[in-house]
Amino acid sequence: MADGKRRKVGRSEGGSTTPGGPSNRPLVQPSHDFRVVGKALRKVDATAKVLGVTKFADDLSLPRMLYCKLLRSPHPHARIVRIDAARALTLPGVKAVLTGKDLPIPFGILPVSQDEHALALDKARFVGDPVAGVAAVSEEVATAALDLIAVEYEPLRPIRDHLDAVEHPEPRIHDYGDHGNLHKLINLEFGDVEAGFAEAELVREDLLFFEGNTHLPMEQHAAVAEWSPDGKLTLWSSTQTPHYVHRALAKVLELPPARVRVIATTNGGAFGGKSDPFSHEIVVAKLAMLTGRPVKITLTREEVFYCHRGRHPTLMWVKTGVKKDGAITAMHFKSLLDGGGYGSYGVASTYYTGALQTVTHHVPRYKFQGARAFTNKPPCGPKRGHGTPQPRFALEVHFDKIAEQLGIDPADFRLKHLVPPHSLTANWLRIGSMGLAECIRKVVAGSGWKERYRKLPYGQGVGLACSSYITGAGLPIYWNAMPHSGVQLKCDRGGGVTVFCGSTEIGQGSDSVLAIIVAEVLGLDPFDIAVVAADTDLTPVDLGSYSSRVTLMTGNAAIQAAERARDLIARHAAPKLEAPVERITFVGGRVFDAASPERGISFAEAVQLAEAAAGTVGTVGSYTPAAGAGKYRGAGVGPSPAYSYSACVALVDVDPATGIVRVPKIWIAHDVGRSINAAAVMGQIEGSIYMGLGEALMEEMAYRGNRNVVHKIPSLLEYKSPTTLEMCDVITYVVEDPDPNGPFGAKECGQGPLLPVPPAVANAVYDAVGVRIDEVPITPEKVFKALRRKEKGEEPRFGPLGFPDLPWPEPTRVAPPWEGGDGRAGEGGRGREKAVGVTAGRRR
Amino acid sequence: MRPDSKAKIAFELNGEPVEVAFAPHKTLLEVLREDLALTGTKHGCELGECGTCTVLLDGAPVLSCLVLGLACERRRVKTVEGLAQGSRLHPLQEAFAALGAAQCGYCTPAFLLTADALLADNPSPNRDDIKQALSGNLCRCTGYIKIYEAVELAAARLRGEKAEPARESLYGRR
Numbered sequence A: 001m002a003d004g005k006r007r008k009v010g011r012s013e014g015g016s017t018t019p020g021g022p023s024n025r026p027l028v029q030p031s032h033d034f035r036v037v038g039k040a041l042r043k044v045d046a047t048a049k050v051l052g053v054t055k056f057a058d059d060l061s062l063p064r065m066l067y068c069k070l071l072r073s074p075h076p077h078a079r080i081v082r083i084d085a086a087r088a089l090t091l092p093g094v095k096a097v098l099t100g101k102d103l104p105i106p107f108g109i110l111p112v113s114q115d116e117h118a119l120a121l122d123k124a125r126f127v128g129d130p131v132a133g134v135a136a137v138s139e140e141v142a143t144a145a146l147d148l149i150a151v152e153y154e155p156l157r158p159i160r161d162h163l164d165a166v167e168h169p170e171p172r173i174h175d176y177g178d179h180g181n182l183h184k185l186i187n188l189e190f191g192d193v194e195a196g197f198a199e200a201e202l203v204r205e206d207l208l209f210f211e212g213n214t215h216l217p218m219e220q221h222a223a224v225a226e227w228s229p230d231g232k233l234t235l236w237s238s239t240q241t242p243h244y245v246h247r248a249l250a251k252v253l254e255l256p257p258a259r260v261r262v263i264a265t266t267n268g269g270a271f272g273g274k275s276d277p278f279s280h281e282i283v284v285a286k287l288a289m290l291t292g293r294p295v296k297i298t299l300t301r302e303e304v305f306y307c308h309r310g311r312h313p314t315l316m317w318v319k320t321g322v323k324k325d326g327a328i329t330a331m332h333f334k335s336l337l338d339g340g341g342y343g344s345y346g347v348a349s350t351y352y353t354g355a356l357q358t359v360t361h362h363v364p365r366y367k368f369q370g371a372r373a374f375t376n377k378p379p380c381g382p383k384r385g386h387g388t389p390q391p392r393f394a395l396e397v398h399f400d401k402i403a404e405q406l407g408i409d410p411a412d413f414r415l416k417h418l419v420p421p422h423s424l425t426a427n428w429l430r431i432g433s434m435g436l437a438e439c440i441r442k443v444v445a446g447s448g449w450k451e452r453y454r455k456l457p458y459g460q461g462v463g464l465a466c467s468s469y470i471t472g473a474g475l476p477i478y479w480n481a482m483p484h485s486g487v488q489l490k491c492d493r494g495g496g497v498t499v500f501c502g503s504t505e506i507g508q509g510s511d512s513v514l515a516i517i518v519a520e521v522l523g524l525d526p527f528d529i530a531v532v533a534a535d536t537d538l539t540p541v542d543l544g545s546y547s548s549r550v551t552l553m554t555g556n557a558a559i560q561a562a563e564r565a566r567d568l569i570a571r572h573a574a575p576k577l578e579a580p581v582e583r584i585t586f587v588g589g590r591v592f593d594a595a596s597p598e599r600g601i602s603f604a605e606a607v608q609l610a611e612a613a614a615g616t617v618g619t620v621g622s623y624t625p626a627a628g629a630g631k632y633r634g635a636g637v638g639p640s641p642a643y644s645y646s647a648c649v650a651l652v653d654v655d656p657a658t659g660i661v662r663v664p665k666i667w668i669a670h671d672v673g674r675s676i677n678a679a680a681v682m683g684q685i686e687g688s689i690y691m692g693l694g695e696a697l698m699e700e701m702a703y704r705g706n707r708n709v710v711h712k713i714p715s716l717l718e719y720k721s722p723t724t725l726e727m728c729d730v731i732t733y734v735v736e737d738p739d740p741n742g743p744f745g746a747k748e749c750g751q752g753p754l755l756p757v758p759p760a761v762a763n764a765v766y767d768a769v770g771v772r773i774d775e776v777p778i779t780p781e782k783v784f785k786a787l788r789r790k791e792k793g794e795e796p797r798f799g800p801l802g803f804p805d806l807p808w809p810e811p812t813r814v815a816p817p818w819e820g821g822d823g824r825a826g827e828g829g830r831g832r833e834k835a836v837g838v839t840a841g842r843r844r
Numbered sequence B: 001m002r003p004d005s006k007a008k009i010a011f012e013l014n015g016e017p018v019e020v021a022f023a024p025h026k027t028l029l030e031v032l033r034e035d036l037a038l039t040g041t042k043h044g045c046e047l048g049e050c051g052t053c054t055v056l057l058d059g060a061p062v063l064s065c066l067v068l069g070l071a072c073e074r075r076r077v078k079t080v081e082g083l084a085q086g087s088r089l090h091p092l093q094e095a096f097a098a099l100g101a102a103q104c105g106y107c108t109p110a111f112l113l114t115a116d117a118l119l120a121d122n123p124s125p126n127r128d129d130i131k132q133a134l135s136g137n138l139c140r141c142t143g144y145i146k147i148y149e150a151v152e153l154a155a156a157r158l159r160g161e162k163a164e165p166a167r168e169s170l171y172g173r174r
């Protein structure tokens, strides 16, 4: 594919704040040297946090409050024959008991998988699935009451993992899904990949596996519900998505949405694990309605493991054809996800395992087949990077092997054939700014890559990997034409400004982003801005703190609201300042004529002029991403207003005697478009590296497959995560390639930098000791086994051996942009479905 | 004593004498949060695994989820609520806020107190001393780096040095 054939796109297609106000186009042009944006600022909530006065959900206590406990299934897969809660109700102090039939309406985060019940209705689908709930005067009494609930189960054969699900379509875990216990099957083809492989000078296939892992937020989920006899329900919850919880409560409890208020308390860490509506939220709400008293639940750490919604264990097969210079001619990628007991975000997760292969290096023809299995384990869902760290691991290890076969340095390989900025990919994703080349150069220079790669003593190695991530999903979870983020802004005659937004503070700094952006536009100090967030009664809808969408989407909405306020105030300050409105400038708490800055008034006086002339000073802003370019079924996952880019070099020490891998240092460069708060960007990048390191080396959700699919390690001690002693040094390079769609050019930085870490570590292990660990986590046992195999002259590798044949549907064929397609499915490609699967095999 | 009748003890809490009555099986964590309404002390497991509930008992870090309230009779307890000096932040709190060492902030009280005990023992800890001292506290947000830098900054200021955060800590390399 010639570069010239790639279609360029311009800014005009890139997203919109809502038209409608008279001042849709800003009257006053923004200044280009920022006063607040891009500085390293203390977060607006930092003082409360270091004082310990921030109220998390479990810190709330209301008069007459009851405590809730959930009874959970001890079986991975069982029919519920009978539940008798009568004895529990006789225990003094027990106020109410609920079972599945009390909450029969199903819910789920995605409209296509409304497959959960607040309490299991007829079937339990994993060990830990809630089956009954109790409200009592204390946690102790509630816990004692659980023992008095008699449940008769009829155990069914459990489905242990994705391969078991393929082999056993029966017994079915759910009565819906694409095939037996396969929840979802996807088959997409963009151009004729077989023709592409025929043009290649090297075709390589690899099999990789990414083990599941969990978010492990330090705060256990908690919720408090209060019911008022006038028919109004309030729920405080540690949730990332109050808007979706609001919808689920209204649906399951059959309440008018206007009578339901959800307040997301500051989350004590979330990472995607608090973005589904949960059983415990609905159960405490119903218990509050029944008892007329506030009801609280705080999950135990063990229960947090059962909520899960973490990284899907994913088996992957990838085949790529390349020319001698590394130019890709075609790629075919297959993934099989172990989904756990419910749908959760799983359909989206499955699409995400195939969506972003095309956004770093030019892939002219691309085929993706993805499948998600239902299994009898806690449901998987979105964890930091949602569905993309697994394929990114596969791809970057695969590229490392291809580069070696071609005799090209992996850094040089990655610098070639990059996706150009402002272009479309084979699967119709619209790329904006693209700073990956700069990222690669930074980490290569900083790490001394050229002096180290293949030159370090045995046992030490360096590895390189790249990645990209979305800055917000282009489509909402349920289809609608409304904005994804809304902001209301109120200016006080005292000069204070309050900004109202549904976005949720999970530690990422969303409240500060709002304050900084409004302060920038209005020439104020961020600490002059009061932020009211994440309360469905008080704040306009923001879809939630997921998919790295908040900075871009609420940021753009905040800019629009603030610019409208600025223009309104400027119009009424202009006569007093005897200057044309275009020259009215807002800086340092003053409003003045840019031509004579000494002639000015305070911001408060300017607000008073506007209020006297036009009434209460309030504005709104909103943001809706532009429609994606792809129009085929499945095109909804992958489009984003902007893509962030990262490159990473990991240095490892491998002890050949034990297989123990240590990572002393990681160099990361991240293209954030523009920093809104420089200090927060650093924190997000370092935190992402930390989490990526945990996934690379140790974190795994392990189950006793042979013993009833019981979770092996539902505790913080046994679930290994990096402490200060395992965490590596991090050298961070911030690259700023502003994206036209980002607020002041900003893109995401809270998820993307995690992605290159596992493959960089895997590639470094190979550089150190010459074995390929095609599976994360890279535990000592796996390295040790691969080293023994190497000694015996066997393949020096640890990883999966096969990918099962799956009943794929006919492919949806979409011609890539350069083949003259229009983004719709048609007969653009000639690829016929062939049996490309290798024999199914279990992992070693 | 009947198991459900309350025990009453006196101890020193954040420099002030307190008396509190509570069910005798309660942990110090529960007594602080539920009976004294000091919710600054957090929990991540209540099993002694995460360090999130750390407070200082007679100046030494302890896991308050593993200490019985009754064991604190006549002893000295310090929680995050006792760190600030009047209306001024403690230098550790100041440094944590300035560097973004508190992201979600849930682990923060425990890290502050553990660091406070470290600096009382060793006013000039090196990076390894800090890592060792904090190795029992989990943080899922920060990757610990900003926490180390904040402890180093606070230590320098407590030694009377005029220290500021390094530009690279706040802005990275560019």
Ligand code: FES
Binding pocket: B042, B043, B044, B045, B046, B047, B048, B049, B050, B051, B052, B053, B054, B063, B064, B065, B066
């Ligand atoms: S709460 Fe985890 S150690 Fe105490």
Ligand code: FES
Binding pocket: A218, A268, A269, A507, B101, B102, B103, B104, B105, B106, B107, B108, B138, B139, B140, B141, B142
């Ligand atoms: S700041 Fe969130 S766990 Fe440490």
